[in-house]
Amino acid sequence: MTFKLSDFLQSVVNLEDIIIGQLEANGIEVNALIEAALQLVINEISGAEGEAVLVKA
Secondary structure, eight states: OOHHHHHHHHHHHHHHHHHHHHHHHTTTOOHHHHHHHHHHHHHOOOOOOOOOOOOOO
């Protein structure tokens, strides 16, 4: 069985598109979710206290 990295990566992209589509169909702001997650990571790395808050614009 031959494994192609390009095929695997294309499958990941396709799955990502499906997941984002489902989240958006349910009214979830994907960009805001990603920004909040990144802020939590930045806070964790920097040692900052508190939580990221999702704000629906």
